[in-house]
Amino acid sequence: QQQVKQSPQSLIVQKGGISIINCAYENTAFDYFPWYQQFPGKGPALLIAIRPDVSEKKEGRFTISFNKSAKQFSLHIMDSQPGDSATYFCAASHGSSNTGKLIFGQGTTLQVKP
Amino acid sequence: GAVVSQHPSWVICKSGTSVKIECRSLDFQATTMFWYRQFPKQSLMLMATSNEGSKATYEQGVEKDKFLINHASLTLSTLTVTSAHPEDSSFYICSASHPQGKRAFFGQGTRLTVV
Numbered sequence: 001q002q003q004v005k006q007s008p009q010s011l012i013v014q015k016g017g018i019s020i021i022n023c024a025y026e027n028t029a030f031d032y033f034p035w036y037q038q039f040p041g042k043g044p045a046l047l048i049a050i051r052p053d054v055s056e057k058k059e060g061r062f063t064i065s066f067n068k069s070a071k072q073f074s075l076h077i078m079d080s081q082p083g084d085s086a087t088y089f090c091a092a093s094h095g096s097s098n099t100g101k102l103i104f105g106q107g108t109t110l111q112v113k114p
Numbered sequence: 115g116a117v118v119s120q121h122p123s124w125v126i127c128k129s130g131t132s133v134k135i136e137c138r139s140l141d142f143q144a145t146t147m148f149w150y151r152q153f154p155k156q157s158l159m160l161m162a163t164s165n166e167g168s169k170a171t172y173e174q175g176v177e178k179d180k181f182l183i184n185h186a187s188l189t190l191s192t193l194t195v196t197s198a199h200p201e202d203s204s205f206y207i208c209s210a211s212h213p214q215g216k217r218a219f220f221g222q223g224t225r226l227t228v229v
Contacts, residue, residue, distance in 0.1 A: 036220075043120070043207050043220035044158065089157060100148050100211035100218035104157045 002027060004092050006105025013112050019077040021108045023090035026071065030092040034102070035064065035075045038087045047088075048075070080112045116142050118210045120221030127198055127228055135193045135224045137208030143188035144210035148218070149181075152205040164191040198228040 006023045013019045023033075034049035050057045050064040050073065057064045063076040077084055087109050091102040117140040127133045137147055145166045150158040162183050163171040170183035180202075182194040191210075195202055205225055209218040 034218075041205075041223070041225070043118075043209075043223045045220065046217065049217075100146055100209055101160065101163060102148075102158075102209075102218060103160070107155075107157050109155075 002103055004090060004103050004105040006090050006108060008108060009106065010109045011111070013080045013110065015080065015082060015112055015114050017080050017112075019080045019084070019110055019112070020074060021088055021090070021110075022072065022074045023092075023105050024070075024072045025092050027092070027094065028071070029094040030103075032093045033064070033066065033073050034091050035062070036089045036091060036104075038089065038107075044089060077110075080110075082112045082114050085110055085112050116140075116210075116212050116217075116219045118208065118219045118221045120208055120224050122224060123222060124225040125227070127226070129199055129228055130197055132194055132196045133198055133226060135195075135206055135208075135226075137191045137193070137210070137221050139189045139210040139219075142210075142212050144191075144212070145188060146211045147185060147191040148209045148211075149183060149191075149193050150207045150209070152207060152223075154205075158207060161193075195226065198226070200228045202226065203228045 004025050035047045036044035038044040048059045048062045052068050061078045066073045087107050089107050090105040093102050119138045121136045147164040149161045152158045161176045164183045164185040166185045172178045185191040207223040209220045
């Protein structure tokens with residue numbers, strides 16, 4: 001019940017295209033859903049995050065769509081660029097005082113072709 | 115944004131020795147820090163929650179005597195891998211919860227290789 005399932009495992013997108021990564025969770029107590037970007041040999045960096053009281057959040061080229069009833073959320077990267085090539089992790093946590101304790105999805109390796 | 119620094123970035127040690135990894139929050143005080151472990155091409159697995167001034171809380175299956183965590187100040191948590199073995203070789207990453215908004219900021223990670 002603590003798992004966060006992420007798909008696809010890998011994704012190849014042409015430059016300018018839309019990258020879509022999906023995550024699903026079981027624990028309805030989760031109330032914070034961030035997305036992280038990780039480059040090889042580096043720690044993850046927060047991209048964007050959402051709480052269940054909204055269905056969508058957009059920051060620049062990155063959008064999170066959240067479906068509370070389906071317990072699913074997704075990351076959309078618009079106008080994907082080669083510099084976006086990285087591994088992306090969705091995550092979830094619960095408890096407003098403990099958003100650092102994150103349960104991560106399995107990760108998606110994104111390759112954006114020039 | 116807030117900065118979390120890990121040291122060292124990489125370390126090679128001999129089997130049987132102990133290695134200490136430091137995690138510092140440079141521009142904020144963190145009462146809670148977290149330690150994760152990541153194997154190649156895999157996700158981050160939470161090892162333990164480090165609370166300033168108290169004992170760490172370990173996740174199921176993580177040996178507390180193997181992975182010693184100390185959170186002696188509001189800006190520093192350390193992870194000591196004791197009696198390291200080759201199977202302990204991994205990427206260790208810490209994060210710190212910012213007191214405002216409780217967002218987690220990650221260090222750059224430490225690559226541990228035990229030979």
